[in-house]
Amino acid sequence: MDWWSWDRAIEVLPELLVAFVKVTLVATVIGSAIAAVLGLIIAIVRRTAPAFIAAPVHAIMEFIRMTPIVIQLLFVFYTFTSVDGMTLGVIVLGVHYASYMAEVYRSGIDAVPKGQWEAAKALSMSPARTWRKVVIPQALRTTLPALGTWVISMLKDTPYLTVIFVVDMVRQAENYGSRTFVYTESITMAGLIFLAASYPISVLLRRMEKRLATY
Amino acid sequence: MNDNIDALIAALPDLRSGVFITLQLTVGGVVLAFVIAIVLGLAARSPRWPARVPARVLIEFFRGTSLLVQLFWFFYVMPLFGIQLDALLCGVLALGLNYGAYAAEVVRGSINSVPKGQWEAATALSLSPARKLRKIIWPQAWAIMIPSLANLAVMLLKGTAVAYIILMHDLTWETDQLRQDTGNTFFAYGVGMIIYFLISYAMVLGANALERHAKRRLGQGPPKGGLFSVRITDKATTDPKPAANAGSGGAGVA
Numbered sequence: 001m002d003w004w005s006w007d008r009a010i011e012v013l014p015e016l017l018v019a020f021v022k023v024t025l026v027a028t029v030i031g032s033a034i035a036a037v038l039g040l041i042i043a044i045v046r047r048t049a050p051a052f053i054a055a056p057v058h059a060i061m062e063f064i065r066m067t068p069i070v071i072q073l074l075f076v077f078y079t080f081t082s083v084d085g086m087t088l089g090v091i092v093l094g095v096h097y098a099s100y101m102a103e104v105y106r107s108g109i110d111a112v113p114k115g116q117w118e119a120a121k122a123l124s125m126s127p128a129r130t131w132r133k134v135v136i137p138q139a140l141r142t143t144l145p146a147l148g149t150w151v152i153s154m155l156k157d158t159p160y161l162t163v164i165f166v167v168d169m170v171r172q173a174e175n176y177g178s179r180t181f182v183y184t185e186s187i188t189m190a191g192l193i194f195l196a197a198s199y200p201i202s203v204l205l206r207r208m209e210k211r212l213a214t215y
Numbered sequence: 216m217n218d219n220i221d222a223l224i225a226a227l228p229d230l231r232s233g234v235f236i237t238l239q240l241t242v243g244g245v246v247l248a249f250v251i252a253i254v255l256g257l258a259a260r261s262p263r264w265p266a267r268v269p270a271r272v273l274i275e276f277f278r279g280t281s282l283l284v285q286l287f288w289f290f291y292v293m294p295l296f297g298i299q300l301d302a303l304l305c306g307v308l309a310l311g312l313n314y315g316a317y318a319a320e321v322v323r324g325s326i327n328s329v330p331k332g333q334w335e336a337a338t339a340l341s342l343s344p345a346r347k348l349r350k351i352i353w354p355q356a357w358a359i360m361i362p363s364l365a366n367l368a369v370m371l372l373k374g375t376a377v378a379y380i381i382l383m384h385d386l387t388w389e390t391d392q393l394r395q396d397t398g399n400t401f402f403a404y405g406v407g408m409i410i411y412f413l414i415s416y417a418m419v420l421g422a423n424a425l426e427r428h429a430k431r432r433l434g435q436g437p438p439k440g441g442l443f444s445v446r447i448t449d450k451a452t453t454d455p456k457p458a459a460n461a462g463s464g465g466a467g468v469a
Contacts, residue, residue, distance in 0.1 A: 003296065066369060066415035067408045068376035071387050075404035078394060159283040163380060170283050174291070183291035191280035191288070198279050 009185040012176050016186070019172040020193055024158045027090050027168075031158075032151045034094025039101030043109060044131065046102070061099040069096050070160050077164040089161040097154050101147055108143035109135060145209035152198045152205075169193065222397040223406065226389070233389030234410060240306045240375040240385065241414075245368050247311025248318050252364075255315065256322025270319070277316035282374055285309040290381050306378045314371045318364055325360035326352060358429040365422030369415045376411075386410060 042061060046054045064072070069092065076088050112135050120130040159170040167175070173190040177183035258270035277285065286309040293300055300308070329352050337347040379387040390407030394400050 063408070063412055066373075066419075067411045068373035068387065070376035070379060071390060071404065071407055071411065074387070074391060075400065075408070078400040078404075156281040159281050160377070162283075170281065170287065173284075174287060177291055182295070183287070184295055187284060187287050187292055191284040194281050194284060195276065195279035199275060202279075 004184060005182075008180070008182065009189055012173070012186045012189055015172055015176065016169050016190055016193060019167060019169040020197075023086070023161065023166060023168040024155065027086070027093060027158045027161065028151065028155045030090045031093035031097065031154055034091065035097035035101050035150070035154070036147060038094065038098035040105050040136075042098060042102040043105035046106065047109065048127075061102060064096060065099040069093070069157060070163055072096060073160060073164050085161070085164040085166045089164055089166050093154055093157065093161075097150055100150050104143050104146045104150070105139065108139035108146075111142055112138045141212055144212065145205045148201065148205040148208070152201055155198055156194060219397050219399055219402045222393065223402075226393045226396060229384075229389045229392060230386070230406075230410070233384060233386040234414075236303070236378070236383060237372075237375050237386040238414070239303060240310060240378055241368075241372045243303075243307035244310030244314065244371050244375065247307060248313075248315035248367070248371065249364075251311060251315030252318030252322045255319035256326070259319060259323045260326060274316045274319050277312050278320075282309060282313045283377055283380065285313055286377055286381065302378070302381055302383050305381065306375065306383065309377075310371055310374055314367050314374065318367050321360050321363040321367070322356070325356040325363075328359060329355045354429070354432060358426065358433055358435070361422055361426040361429060365419060365425075368422070369418055372415055372418065373411070 042057060045057055049057070073089060073092050076092050077085065080088060116134055116138065117130065120134045125134070159168050161168050162171040170187075170190050173186035174183070176186040255270045255274055258266045259274060261267045261270075286305060289300055289305040289308050290302070293305075333351055333355065334347070337351040342351065375385060376387045378385040379391075382388075386407060390403055393406065394403035397403055
């Protein structure tokens with residue numbers, strides 16, 4: 001019995017790539033944009049806001065980070081029934097990963113030397129200006145590789161959108177399998193596409209980490 | 216609200232069996248991942264290429280392809296080769312291999328970050344390589360790697376929710392049943408998420424205790440942050456040192 005057919009692998013490839021671009025890539029790009037912005041806002045709020053705001057924000061982040069993304073997707077899906085799955089999925093991915101990225105930003109901000117804050121103060125810069133012009137540019141430099149690894153992680157979490165009936169690449173591969181009763185090629189190809197997308201980025205990030213290391 | 220409580224009480228046996236499945240997946244996955252992490256992590260830093268290259272390929276392969284792809288592979292493809300696996304076993308294998316590959320990088324990085332003087336001192340005392348690793352290097356690397364491994368264990372627990380996709384009756388499944396019984400999404404999913412949170416939190420507390428124990432054995436003080444601090448590090452960073460420092464306590468490398 002032939003256990004691998006290149007013809008089938010090539011036949012399934014176009015529909016997988018279409019699903020990859022339309023769902024996986026779109027969700028990852030928009031999701032990481034949400035996560036990167038929201039994460040930074042959370043990190044700054046936790047450092048500057050009074051405790052009665054910072055503490056609940058911290059607690060909510062902790063809760064989001066310690067519960068599965070699958071159950072969060074289902075919860076949001078059944079709560080906001082009028083919004084389409086892809087929109088909800090992207091938002092849930094973004095908020096979930098914002099809770100991770102906030103920690104990355106926090107450690108990046110903590111790593112900015114104290115002298116920088118003092119120098120900004122000595123130049124009588126306003127707090128907003130200090131953040132914008134002094135702290136964040138330096139913090140970003142050290143956090144970029146770590147943020148990148150979370151983006152790769154999100155890329156590989158996009159198949160979970162299938163629980164709220166978004167047909168992503170992996171579901172597409174499964175659909176092909178249930179049509180033809182052969183799963184080997186379609187699911188393997190889906191895995192290889194993930195590998196082809198994530199491995200070069202992770203190599204690049206590792207190189208970037210070495211180059212940006214200052215302290 | 217009383218209806219919800221009644222439905223919850225009626226659903227308790229189901230929820231309990233759901234939690235049991237989730238815990239089985241978690242424990243099985245963590246044990247398998249730990250074994251894989253040690254084997255691959257040690258092999259990946261071997262100077263001999265017949266050990267190093269296959270380990271690197273396996274690590275990159277299982278990290279690079281998505282967890283769900285691996286799960287579907289065991290679930291749909293293995294039967295075509297005549298290997299029919301139980302759904303629970305599929306879940307344990309996929310979780311163990313996927314997170315084991317991440318953990319292998321943590322093991323490798325932690326061993327590498329043991330100060331060089333320790334290796335040299337052990338060599339100077341003419342300890343055998345196995346003894347050197349077991350008695351000198353591993354206890355120190357172990358204290359460094361616990362926070363990162365604990366994070367991966369929590370991520371693995373969260374990953375067990377994929378079992379819902381292959382129709383296993385785990386906690387996520389039973390939570391959704393409760394939603395259908397009560398018609399109250401907020402209540403049902405609130406219960407489900409709180410249970411997941413409590414399991415995660417228990418795992419973090421356990422890891423903190425382990426870390427304190429490991430550090431005491433090295434004669435180092437307890438990490439800052441105390442019993443109830445929650446620490447998060449970056450699962451994909453290859454070198455665990457900056458990641459460990461990101462947490463509240465960090466791993467104090469002497």
